[in-house]
Amino acid sequence: METSLDLQGLLHAILTCVTAGPGLGFNRAVLFLADDAESQLVAAMAIGPSSPEEARTTWSKLAREQVTLDKLLHQPLSAGCKNAFRARVEGLSIPLADASTHSTRANPLLMAYRNRQVVKIADPASLRDMSRDLRDVLDGTEVVCVPLVAKERSVGLIIADNAYSRAPIDEQRVQLLQLLALLAGLALDNARIYKQLEQQAGQLRRTLEELRAAQEQLIHSERLATVGAVVARVSHEIRNPLTTIGGFARTLSAHPDEIERVARNAHIIVEEVEKLEALLKEMLDFTSPRPPAFERTDVNRVITALANVHRSQLGEREVTLEIDLAPYLPDVLADPRQIQRVLLNLWQNALQAMDEAPAGRARMLSVRTWRDGDAVKISFSDTGCGITPAALPQIFTPFFTTKQRGTGLGLAVVKKIIDDHRGAIEARNEPSGACFIISLPIIR
16 A cells, blocks of 8 residues: 555554553554555555664653653654664555465464464564564564454554564553554555545546546537637628629629719618618627616516507508417516517517428418416417528527528527526427527526
8 A cells, every 4th residue: 555644654653652651551563454456465654663772761761851652643654663663664565466375374474464363472583484574573572463454354553562662562552552552453444445536536626637638628629619600601791792893893883974873873872781781780699699688577568569560561462460368477586678689589480481382372460378386488389481400400509590691600599598598499490380489487
């Protein structure tokens, strides 16, 4: 197990409790941890004097200063940790991957780890299956090996001895060490899980940053593509009127005295200029929309006012208007002028669709309102030629149009307005023609 600074602090606290006089009071202690592959136990930390002289000096100083266990636990990590004993222990390992049943019985350290039980060794120097370096460290002293267990699995091992005091390791102290090892095993396992979560969080952060960079690149590419589409569409829409205006203007310049031709050509020029003005207005409406000025709005009243203004136009085009407005319809929070513009756009689309429908078909425009849960809904149905299945998914896409003289911005502006009102709009085909349904949230 790779040890971070926080884990080092935890290991130091565990071994301090094992070796401190106010704690369990062992002379020396070594803590082994299983590596990530569980192929070996690796010495992660050791605490204790490296000679009898160092032991006497250290114990005398602690006795004079009456250092408490709490103070020892809160010492800086470097204090009292780096000495010859720790240097001898660092790098020691106990192989696990190839340990046979025989070697497990012959090596009490493996037995303690694999069987999750406490093992006392009277003389480690007599164990030939233990590495020479480890035998040299533990030579000539009784040691106790206690496994670190978490969730029914061993995660490490504590080896403690009384190399300098030569005090016997009694059963009570072994039980206390076993209890401490149990708590330490849980703490180390939690630290391992926390480290894994930190690594996963770091990976997620890196992945998120990569996704954000890819998204920004994609948005940039989409914007360039959109700009290209806008330029191509606007160029196409402007080219024909400009060509017409230029041709007739040159004719006027060449024949200024032919009054009839001048009048006819001037009229054509005015019509083409009006087309350009309309295109420019739609472009500005789409690219720089005015934010809604929200107020309490009666949708039925907006529809009634629109019908009263355009009823004569419907009569001239032999269109029957059928209005079905739900009584006691709740108000919506909306900009009535923008909603009126949406309805007018759908109204005009319906009339154009009926103009393009086969002759002899009944010409009827139906407008209906009703409440649906927390929303007010408005439907516009016509008896026109409908919308082709291929065009239906793109009907609100900017610059998409099925009309020969359309700009493809009208319905895009409609959807933008409805989106700004936190509403929704959908288009669908019905047996009689096309139907647009608007949904606006009611005032709560």
